[in-house]
Amino acid sequence: MYGKILLIVCLLLQGCTNAPQRRLASAEKQLSTDGETTMLYHSVLYYPDELSLRFDGYLIGVEKSPRDLVSTPQSVKVSTPSEKTLKTSTDALLNQPKLLYISHILREQAQPQSAENHTCALYNLYQRLEPAQSQLVEPCAEQNVLPMAVTHRRCQDKEVCGYDDSWDALKLLKQSMIQRLMTQANTGKPYSDIVVIVMGWNTVQEEAIRNFNSIMLNVKRSAPADFNPLVIGVTWPSQWSSSWIEPIYRLTSFPTKAGDADELGLSWLGVLIQQTLPEVKAALPQAQQAQLTTSLIGHSFGSRASNVAACFGPAIYQDHYQPPTAGIDNLINLQGAFKLTQLTDNATSTSATVFCPLVKQVALTASINDQAMSKAPGGGYAGDARSYADTCSNTNTLIRCAFADHHGNLFGVSGSARSNITYIDASSLISENAYLSGGGAHSDIYRKEHGRLIYQLMRQGKTPPLD
Numbered sequence: 001m002y003g004k005i006l007l008i009v010c011l012l013l014q015g016c017t018n019a020p021q022r023r024l025a026s027a028e029k030q031l032s033t034d035g036e037t038t039m040l041y042h043s044v045l046y047y048p049d050e051l052s053l054r055f056d057g058y059l060i061g062v063e064k065s066p067r068d069l070v071s072t073p074q075s076v077k078v079s080t081p082s083e084k085t086l087k088t089s090t091d092a093l094l095n096q097p098k099l100l101y102i103s104h105i106l107r108e109q110a111q112p113q114s115a116e117n118h119t120c121a122l123y124n125l126y127q128r129l130e131p132a133q134s135q136l137v138e139p140c141a142e143q144n145v146l147p148m149a150v151t152h153r154r155c156q157d158k159e160v161c162g163y164d165d166s167w168d169a170l171k172l173l174k175q176s177m178i179q180r181l182m183t184q185a186n187t188g189k190p191y192s193d194i195v196v197i198v199m200g201w202n203t204v205q206e207e208a209i210r211n212f213n214s215i216m217l218n219v220k221r222s223a224p225a226d227f228n229p230l231v232i233g234v235t236w237p238s239q240w241s242s243s244w245i246e247p248i249y250r251l252t253s254f255p256t257k258a259g260d261a262d263e264l265g266l267s268w269l270g271v272l273i274q275q276t277l278p279e280v281k282a283a284l285p286q287a288q289q290a291q292l293t294t295s296l297i298g299h300s301f302g303s304r305a306s307n308v309a310a311c312f313g314p315a316i317y318q319d320h321y322q323p324p325t326a327g328i329d330n331l332i333n334l335q336g337a338f339k340l341t342q343l344t345d346n347a348t349s350t351s352a353t354v355f356c357p358l359v360k361q362v363a364l365t366a367s368i369n370d371q372a373m374s375k376a377p378g379g380g381y382a383g384d385a386r387s388y389a390d391t392c393s394n395t396n397t398l399i400r401c402a403f404a405d406h407h408g409n410l411f412g413v414s415g416s417a418r419s420n421i422t423y424i425d426a427s428s429l430i431s432e433n434a435y436l437s438g439g440g441a442h443s444d445i446y447r448k449e450h451g452r453l454i455y456q457l458m459r460q461g462k463t464p465p466l467d
Contacts, residue, residue: 022046023136027126031065031103031162038063040204041237042103045126048119048137051206053108054213056180056191057231058122058173061104061205062268064237064260070101070162079321081266081312083342083355089262089308090315100236100260100267101162102169107140107176108231122176123169125161140176166268167318170276177280181230185288193229193293193458194277198236198269200300200337201257205235211446215297218451219458222408227455234272236264238301254377258337261305269305270313274358278326295330295458299445300372303336303382307343311356327358332457334365334445335373335430336382340391343382343421344399361460362421365404365453367430372439383442388425404429408452422460429453 024045028034033042041063044051053059078093093099105123120140121127127135177194184191197215199208212233220227238257273296281289298306310331314324343355343362356362366373366388373383380387392401392415400415404426413422430444437443444450 024126030069031063031125032069033063033065033103037239038237040206040239041235042126043205044106044209045104045121045124045137048106051209052106052119053209053231053233054110055108055216055229055231056110056184057108057229057233058176059104059106059108059209060102060169060173060232060234060268060272061106062100062234062236062264063103064098064100065162067097067099071099071164075163077317077321078266078315079317081315083308083312086262086266086308086312086315089259089266092259092263093266093316096263099163100263102166102268103162104137105169105173106137123165123172125165170268170271173272174276174280177230177276178283181280181284181288181292184228184230189226189228190288190291191228191230192226192291193295194232194280195229195458196232196234196273196277196294196296196306198234198264198296198298198302198306200238200261200298200302200304201254202239203235203302204239208235209233211299214446215451215454218446218448219455220451221448222452222455232272234264234269236260236269236305257301258304261301261337262308264305265308265310265313266315267313268316269309271316273306273309273328274314274324274326277328278324282326293330293458294328295332296328297332297334297454298336299334300337300383300442303333304338306331307333307336307338307356310359310362311343324358327360329360330458330460331356331359331362332454333363333382335367335370335442336364337373337376338382339378339380340364340382340387341380356420360420361457363424363457363460364421365424365426365430367425367441367444368427369431369441369444370439372442375439385425385427388423391423392425399423401425404453406431406449408449408456410453410456422457424453426453 042061044059076094078090081090103125107120107122109118121137122140181191197212199211216231277294296306296310364382366383366385368385370383373381391397391399398416398419400413400419400422402410402413402422402424404410404424406428408429429449430441432441432444434443434446
């Protein structure tokens with residue numbers, strides 16, 4: 001009897017030890033991204049076609065791992081940003097136990113010639129040491145243009161990977177974008193825009209991709225026929241894993257994820273916006289450069305990261321620090337979860353300096369219906385209607401103020417024509433509770449009316465300031 005019980009126990013134990021493993025389990029373990037929450041930020045690597053963009057473009061996955069797993073003591077070089085409120089986040093890049101890095105970049109094709117080439121991995125730290133056709137996401141077959149796409153160093157080949165490799169990842173992206181923009185121009189329907197999108201707090205990768213598609217599909221509804229964007233979606237670990245009761249965990253994670261958003265802007269998002277995109281654009285013929293609009297759209301903490309990236313980032317550098325000299329056309333901050341004072345220096349004074357000089361046009365929305373920003377710790381957030389009222393009720397403000405109606409039309413623009421910042425009261429537009437979201441109307445940015453407003457804002461950077 002005891003022998004049979006012992007045999008059953010042994011068989012059960014053997015079954016556990018031989019349990020099937022996920023395809024990427026080995027790399028996940030090495031990067032310490034194998035937790036229930038951390039896995040959610042590379043889910044596209046398991047379902048590349050199901051979780052894909054509906055537009056030509058790229059998906060950049062940024063993840064966070066223990067510093068000693070993804071970098072060496074010599075890896076991280078940081079300069080000090082001009083904005084004093086970012087000092088804590090800059091210090092975190094040097095001292096925090098975990099570090100952000102790019103783990104994957106997928107190239108997306110909206111209308112593939114065949115199912116096999118819809119999505120491919122331009123860069124993938126989870127790539128397995130096996131033939132390309134056996135990968136969950138096949139490497140992009142541009143070996144003559146991008147030899148590193150197949151031959152770049154994999155995690156399995158060395159003890160430390162991730163941070164230093166992220167510089168290579170963005171170089172691959174730059175090469176791919178230049179080749180793609182030039183090739184598309186020869187078809188007679190060139191890309192009209194490069195649009196980078198970053199979502200906010202507690203948005204896992206799968207949801208972020210859905211949101212990217214929703215935003216751009218609604219923008220396209222309001223755009224003319226020649227609107228042909230190349231879309232770059234950036235995902236980042238915006239959700240904190242915790243076993244605590246949900247409301248408590250969400251409240252305690254706010255300052256942590258606010259810091260992570262700042263770090264994203266000071267690191268890889270900042271490099272993308274301030275270095276990669278300007279270098280891509282500079283490599284194009286002058287006529288094509290003039291016709292190409294570059295926009296960065298952020299929501300909530302994604303807006304926070306975007307604001308830091310476009311106005312203050314990057315703080316990290318590879319060899320020698322060089323201040324950025326070229327920027328983008330448009331920064332669109334939807335319900336921004338950052339202090340308005342970070343963007344402006346004493347904006348109600350006639351001697352005020354408007355920050356973000358490398359962005360031609362900056363737009364911010366606020367809504368009285370946003371209960372997330374009105375209740376967020378500390379107050380004074382850009383997405384809070386009270387911040388709009390305090391700023392725009394002052395006749396000396398150097399920020400241009402405006403309204404958006406419930407159809408998404410921009411009107412009533414007033415204030416300094418010198419300013420590159422337009423602050424929009426979108427209470428009539430951002431007014432509903434989005435599906436399965438909290439914070440009142442905080443996430444109400446996915447309807448066709450929002451697409452109409454966003455398209456208008458995307459064209460501001462190509463036209464003289466509104467009066």
